[in-house]
Amino acid sequence: MPEPQTAPRPLRVLLADDSVLLREGVRSLLEDEGVQVVAAVGDGDQLLQAVAADPPDLAIVDVRMPPTHTNEGLVAALRITREHPGVGVLMLSQYVAREYASELLGTESPGIGYLLKDRITEIDGFLAAVRRVAAGGTVIDPAVVRSLLRAPEQQRLVARLTPREVEVLEAMAEGLSNRGIGERLFISQSTVEKAITAIFDKLELTGEDGTSRRVLAVLRYLEDADGA
Incomplete structure (x- = not known):
């Protein structure tokens, strides 16, 4: 049995x-x-x-x-x-x-x-x-990210992002997976992956650990806004 x-x-x-x-x-x-x-x-x-x-x-x-x-x-x-x-x-x-x-x-x-x-x-x-x-x-919390986006000081690196990349980064901040981001924004998973790669490049985040870079990407908002 x-x-x-x-x-x-x-x-x-x-x-x-x-x-x-x-x-x-x-x-x-x-x-x-x-x-x-x-x-x-x-x-x-x-x-x-x-x-x-x-x-x-x-x-x-x-x-x-x-x-x-x-x-x-x-x-x-x-x-x-x-x-x-x-x-x-x-x-x-x-x-x-x-x-x-x-x-x-x-x-x-x-x-x-x-x-x-x-x-x-x-x-x-x-x-x-x-x-x-x-x-x-x-x-x-997305409200934290939005408050940073409304800050009058536009961070040097973050300002490089397109509106779509900003949306993807905000969804990353909420902890959504690539699939979850795609469903939220009504875009394909490959489009999400391309946006995340662009975010990493524009925020100058190097390394192989994608999970760590997701966190670092959000931290870049927080650190640049607090230091501006």
Whole structure:
């Protein structure tokens, strides 16, 4: 007789936000989708203790938490990426904060994301981002990318991109695959691949690791805009 198949282990997530209402809302949303919420905490110290005690697959972290409500969540998240590189980190922010996104995405740790809290209400997209970051992918809120595109200073390298290449880069920032980008923009996969190659060339990103260059391409936006 064939051996019975074991059910796959559920995704394990830790929540960190000082808003009880938001924590419980996200907990309910995730658990309804079969995600195991291993802990829900309200500040950076509790977050670090919970990760150290039982590392989850993913930590969903508010940027601003007690006591000062400035960048405690970000500081804790950066420490997690250093001390627990196997734990994905998805940051949530009330507002677009390019400097926070740049600092987080500048780490070499896999599994990094930065979303505005408004995205939680876009349930399918939020859940896709949770799974993508937990699996080691990168997700950046499109509002962050759009804010950079609206900046009055046009970055020297980024300004080389065509409007179509900008659209492709924004979709890359959301973590979409080549196929997903093609479906989003109604273009063929070969057209997507040509656009990505052009983006790499125009942003002067060399190397053989396509995944790393995808992240670097988005970072180029963040770094050039912050340094302009």
